[in-house]
Amino acid sequence: MVKGYAGRIARVNLSSGEIHTEGINEEWAKNFIGGRGYGARIIYEEVNPKCDPLGLDNKIIVATGPTAGSKTPASGRTMVITKSPLNGTLACSNVGGFFGPELKQAGYDMVIVEGKAQEPVYLWINDGSVEIRPASQIWGGESSRIELAIKKETDPKARVMAIGPAGALLSKIAAVMFDANRAAGRTGVGAVLGSKNLLGIAALGTKKIDFFDLEALKLASVAARKLLNKAPIPSQSLPTYGTSVLVNIINEAGGYPTNNAQYAYFPTAGKTGGEAIVEKTLLRKGACTACPIACGRITEIREGSYAGHSGEGPEYETTWAFGAMCGVDDLNAITYANYLCNEYGLDTISAGVTIACAMELYERGYIPDGDIPFSMNFGDGDAVVKLVELMGTREDTLGYWLAEGSYRLAEHYGHPELSMSVKKQEMPAYDPRAFKGIGLEYATSNRGACHVRGYTISPEALSWPAAADRLEYDGKAGLVKTFQDFTAVIDSLGMCLFTFFGMPNMSDYSPIIRAITGIQYTDEELLMAGERIFNLEKLWNLRAGLTDKDDTLPTRLLKEAIPSGPSQGEVCDISRMLPQYYQLRGWSQSGKPTEQKLNELGYINQILIK
Amino acid sequence: MSSENQIKVKIRLFATLRDVFNTSEVELSLDTTPTITGLFEVLCDSSKRRRMLFDRSGNIRSHVKILKNGRNIDFISGKDTQLADGDVVAVFPPIGGG
Numbered sequence: 238m239v240k241g242y243a244g245r246i247a248r249v250n251l252s253s254g255e256i257h258t259e260g261i262n263e264e265w266a267k268n269f270i271g272g273r274g275y276g277a278r279i280i281y282e283e284v285n286p287k288c289d290p291l292g293l294d295n296k297i298i299v300a301t302g303p304t305a306g307s308k309t310p311a312s313g314r315t316m317v318i319t320k321s322p323l324n325g326t327l328a329c330s331n332v333g334g335f336f337g338p339e340l341k342q343a344g345y346d347m348v349i350v351e352g353k354a355q356e357p358v359y360l361w362i363n364d365g366s367v368e369i370r371p372a373s374q375i376w377g378g379e380s381s382r383i384e385l386a387i388k389k390e391t392d393p394k395a396r397v398m399a400i401g402p403a404g405a406l407l408s409k410i411a412a413v414m415f416d417a418n419r420a421a422g423r424t425g426v427g428a429v430l431g432s433k434n435l436l437g438i439a440a441l442g443t444k445k446i447d448f449f450d451l452e453a454l455k456l457a458s459v460a461a462r463k464l465l466n467k468a469p470i471p472s473q474s475l476p477t478y479g480t481s482v483l484v485n486i487i488n489e490a491g492g493y494p495t496n497n498a499q500y501a502y503f504p505t506a507g508k509t510g511g512e513a514i515v516e517k518t519l520l521r522k523g524a525c526t527a528c529p530i531a532c533g534r535i536t537e538i539r540e541g542s543y544a545g546h547s548g549e550g551p552e553y554e555t556t557w558a559f560g561a562m563c564g565v566d567d568l569n570a571i572t573y574a575n576y577l578c579n580e581y582g583l584d585t586i587s588a589g590v591t592i593a594c595a596m597e598l599y600e601r602g603y604i605p606d607g608d609i610p611f612s613m614n615f616g617d618g619d620a621v622v623k624l625v626e627l628m629g630t631r632e633d634t635l636g637y638w639l640a641e642g643s644y645r646l647a648e649h650y651g652h653p654e655l656s657m658s659v660k661k662q663e664m665p666a667y668d669p670r671a672f673k674g675i676g677l678e679y680a681t682s683n684r685g686a687c688h689v690r691g692y693t694i695s696p697e698a699l700s701w702p703a704a705a706d707r708l709e710y711d712g713k714a715g716l717v718k719t720f721q722d723f724t725a726v727i728d729s730l731g732m733c734l735f736t737f738f739g740m741p742n743m744s745d746y747s748p749i750i751r752a753i754t755g756i757q758y759t760d761e762e763l764l765m766a767g768e769r770i771f772n773l774e775k776l777w778n779l780r781a782g783l784t785d786k787d788d789t790l791p792t793r794l795l796k797e798a799i800p801s802g803p804s805q806g807e808v809c810d811i812s813r814m815l816p817q818y819y820q821l822r823g824w825s826q827s828g829k830p831t832e833q834k835l836n837e838l839g840y841i842n843q844i845l846i847k
Numbered sequence: 848m849s850s851e852n853q854i855k856v857k858i859r860l861f862a863t864l865r866d867v868f869n870t871s872e873v874e875l876s877l878d879t880t881p882t883i884t885g886l887f888e889v890l891c892d893s894s895k896r897r898r899m900l901f902d903r904s905g906n907i908r909s910h911v912k913i914l915k916n917g918r919n920i921d922f923i924s925g926k927d928t929q930l931a932d933g934d935v936v937a938v939f940p941p942i943g944g945g
Contacts, residue, residue: 469910469941478862485861489937491917507871512862699941700912706922803917 239263240449241303241753242271243346247367249360251433252293252352256367261346267756268839271346272302273329274729274770276318279349280327281773286781290322290425291407291432293353299398299438300347301337302731303753306446307454310462311733313338313526315398315415320781321424321684322432323409323587323642324661327777328424328684331728332398333525333533334415336440339396343442354434359399361391362440372436377405379580383436384417391439399437400427401582406631407431408640410587410663414579418549419525422584424662424684425642449755457748461740465529468739470701475532475735476522478511480553483666485510486698488561490707491803492671494664495561496615497593498657498793501668502802503561509568510556518572523549530735536572542619543573551575551585554688557666558589559621563596570618574625581629587642590663592624594643594656595635603650608634657794660685660787669794669809672697674705674713676809677818680788681717683774689734691721702741708807714817725767769838772822772830785828788815852879854932858890861939867899877930883913884926886936900938912939 238244239261248257269278276298288294297319304312315337321328340348344365354369357376361368375386380401387397396416404411404427411427412420421427430437448454465471474482487493488506495503507513514534523533537547551559551572559571578585592613598604599613610633613620627636638646643656643663657664662685669676674693679686688694693716696705705716723743727734730750740746743760751757758766789795790811798806819826823834853876865871868890875889887907891897902908906926913920914937920928930936 474862474941482862485859485937486912486914486939489859489914489917490919510861512865512871700910700919700921701941704919704921706919708918708922803914 239266240447240755241307242266243341243344243444243446245345246347246349247345247362248349248351249367249369250352251350251354251358251369251435254369256369266754268766269770269773270302270726270729270750270766272300272314272316272729272731273318273331273725274766276300276316276329276347277327277770277773277777280318280320281777284320286320286777288320290320290325291428295320295429295432297350297426297429297433297435298347299340301341302729304731304749305341306338307448307458307753308527309454309458309732309749310465311525311528311530311736312731313528314728314731314733315340315421316728317413317421317426319426319429321426322407322428323425324685325781326424326660326684326783327774327781328426330413330421330423330426331689332413332415332419332421333528333733334396334419335526336396336398336415337731338526339442340440341442341446342444343440344444348438350433350435353432357434357436359387359436360438362438363391364442364444376436377402380414380417380582381580387437387439392441395439395441397437397439400430401580401629403581403583403629403640404428404431406640408583408628408631409645410584410591410640410642412582412584413437414582418579420579420584422586423687425584427582448753450752453748453752457752461736461745461749462529464745465736465739470699470738471530471735472739475530475738478515479522479532479534480511481509481514481551481556482511483553484556485512487667489803490671490698491799491805492668492698492707493557493561494657494666494668496564497562497597497655498664498668498791499597500801501671501799501804503566505566506561508566509560509571513568517568520547525733528733530733532735538569538572541567541569543569543622546573546576548576548579550579554666555585555589558586559592562589562593562666563621564615565618565621567618570622574622577622577625577629581625583625583629586665587663588625588628590657591628591639591643591646592621594647595624595639596620597655598647598650598652603652604635610635654792657791658686659790660783662686664791667694668799668804669790670799670807671804672707673710673809673814674707674716676790676794676811677713677717677814678720680790680811680815681818682721683771683778690724691717692724692734692737693717693720695737701738708804710810710813713814714821717814717818718821721771722764722767725770726763729766729770765838772835772838775830779829788828853877854879854881854930856881856886856930857935858886859935859937861937863940864899864938867896881930882926883907883915883920883928883930883936886930910941912941913937
């Protein structure tokens with residue numbers, strides 16, 4: 238039996254109330270590792286790609302990777318995998334915090350949830366036992382109150398993941414909140430829990446995990462820690478300034494999408510960057526399980542109309558989404574909007590970009606007067622806060638459509654081209670016109686516009702591990718493929734992507750997984766597993782009805798040149814990268830994995846029959 | 848002395864550099880056609896500031912990120928990149944985000 242896993246999966250059918258335990262499939266563990274990869278394999282096996290994401294046939298998987306509970310640095314990540322209600326893709330959403338290792342110590346690598354409960358419930362997983370408990374009293378409450386209530390009913394030391402009001406109201410951009418303040422944000426995973434009447438899961442465990450070679454694991458962990466302590470990004474800038482340190486570097490390059498990406502340079506961005514947060518709102522830094530980096534920000538608002546509130550965040554993406562993307566430079570309003578998203582359980586990227594879309598629709602006169610509750614011009618931080626409240630409560634016509642995400646909002650008002658999204662998922666905080674590689678990543682990521690799954694910003698803006706010219710098209714196809722495959726491995730191991738800033742080689746990770754599981758992966762085999770996982774997600778998406786027409790960008794980013802700032806004049810011409818990308822991936826000209834590629838990847842071709 | 852041959856260059860400093868240089872932005876007047884190296888030689892007016900940006904061999908530290916008008920100087924002429932009147936040079940220590 239493969240070591241290092243808890244060795245068990247909990248399968249809960251909320252329709253019948255049945256709870257089963259199954260073992261880990263060793264073939265799947267070997268070929269898809271865990272976390273994102275193993276979860277994708279389950280979805281491929283069990284979920285009809287054409288099913289209604291909010292219907293009975295969808296399933297939701299909460300998955301750890303094999304590094305959970307191993308004290309490997311930054312190994313606390315958890316993945317939520319399902320068919321996305323936002324865009325129908327085989328989507329997954331990654332989160333930090335403390336839940337994953339606790340779930341594994343409670344005896345389970347993963348939880349699969351099927352069906353739908355008649356009344357709201359939550360799951361309580363406690364050292365091997367799994368219970369379904371009533372949750373009607375706390376359903377639809379705010380994240381912090383839900384966490385307190387569940388801990389009171391279970392154990393104060395329990396770790397909790399739960400949806401807030403947004404998930405209960407089936408917002409397509411609803412998050413699942415972990416420890417109340419960390420978000421499995423993207424792709425609307427919160428709505429899937431909402432559709433199943435599943436409030437969340439609490440976990441507590443003390444079980445020891447049987448690692449293959451404890452001594453080798455200790456050595457590998459020490460080596461990883463040394464690499465992270467030596468590298469400047471994870472050891473200095475991230476702990477000191479948090480992720481929002483990126484505000485100024487992206488803005489100075491002229492690639493900081495502003496006013497719904499009508500611009501890409503925001504002159505007052507510096508009022509909201511990592512440096513400003515340290516000066517104005519930071520209480521202390523925060524860290525996830527076993528993480529030496531501690532990029533988290535515990536903050537409080539000290540002045541202005543939102544003074545007196547405190548919480549976690551904002552992170553860079555949030556700082557941008559409620560900031561420059563909405564033309565806002567008021568750090569206090571941005572921070573408060575972030576706290577609200579944590580309480581409502583909303584993805585801050587999608588929320589901010591949807592609000593920016595609403596602002597442009599409003600300014601252009603595309604929203605009828607009857608649907609406008611208050612003015613919402615770019616630059617109005619108070620309007621951002623009020624719009625988050627409307628979105629989180631789904632009140633009024635506008636609140637309803639805001640909660641559907643920017644694409645459906647803009648389509649409803651007759652102008653879908655004003656949604657800055659790919660495959661209906663809102664774009665993150667880097668302008669593809671100024672960073673060509675990230676444009677290709679947005680266009681080709683399996684879950685819609687996403688930066689983390691192929692973070693070419695690392696070479697294009699941060700010169701890590703080496704500098705890449707952000708304005709060049711050449712070479713970006715290969716860069717994006719490498720980053721995507723590499724990321725799929727880290728996501729499946731259960732480690733944080735920020736380890737990459739100190740561990741840029743597969744050989745930095747392979748000793749860890751060999752010591753945990755005993756599977757003697759070579760570096761090449763691990764990278765191939767990442768490629769296999771990426772191809773599996775792609776195959777499922779094709780079966781769900783997506784095509785190469787979906788591998789594109791909003792027209793604004795393809796055709797409207799950046800009007801001002803350091804990247805003035807730039808567009809993102811996807812056609813200069815996409816054909817090479819398909820070719821390097823071994824896919825057809827229309828973006829389909831070929832039989833030859835699937836044979837080369839091994840294993841995956843055996844499951845194509847389905 | 849006539850200043851008609853001098854050019855003005857803005858330097859923006861970020862993250863930990865702000866503490867060491869005690870400012871987030873400074874404008875320097877320089878002789879014509881200075882390079883990035885020349886600019887930094889003028890900027891670093893103490894040994895602490897020199898250590899922040901220069902290594903022991905007198906080269907600009909490789910992990911310091913430098914943009915000239917938004918462009919990474921690695922893709923212009925590196926530390927020999929020439930400067931013109933009105934240029935904005937942004938200097939970052941190694942930083943990362945998400």
